[in-house]
Amino acid sequence: MATVAVTDDTFDAEVKNSDVPVVVDFWAEWCGPCKQIGPALEELSEEYGDKIKIAKVDVDSNPNAPMSLGVRGIPALFIFKNGEVVSNRAGAAPKAALQNWINESI
Template identity: 45%
Template sequence: MESSLIKCPNCGKTNRIPAVASGHPRCANCHHDLPWIVAAGDDDFKLIAEKSPVPALIDFWAEWCGPCRMVSPVLDQLAAEKAGRIKLVKVDVDHAPGLSSEFAVQAIPTLMVIVGGIVVARQAGAAPAPALRTWLERALSSTLS
């Protein structure tokens, strides 16, 4: 499991973000919530995504997939907007065949929201930013009910 570096959108300081934590990442300098964006594969997905303390937005993607490349910046933006409330977990299907099979991923991008190890929402294919935002909001609000 690797950590990643992310620049705080509030103060600009670079922070190391762990793939797994009991809470959610905050800037070491200004304590602002940080976007939590990590990669996962067959070996660490359960720990990174299914045991996440916040809802996990899963992006099944591939480097060669044009629609995936179009959706990726939108997902990054959603992770920034919902910093502290979600964890964006990117799964490269070419490097995670077990997960692709386990979740019956037949098209990419495939997006899922997982809360407490349970898939609460799923969407296949690329969608425009407003549609993705609405889908995510609905998925998150359904987990609060």
């Protein structure tokens, strides 16, 4: 399963109402660290398959979802399980660190 682009309008349906845990990546086109972790998230999305969903929210086009979660800087990553935030972290990290964080959270 590839990453899913999520908007303010689809956030509840794609993230909060998901049957599987969702990793939400708040990012922007101009953000260098966001671009660094993008390929790692794509790879993790393929490796986890249907076990999790990885959603990407462009904060420039969709300010409401990040604002409601108190996002101050990007990249900001949140893990939702059963509609609730179970973990979050800020900043870029290597793929192995992201994978460990996801495994600990789900």
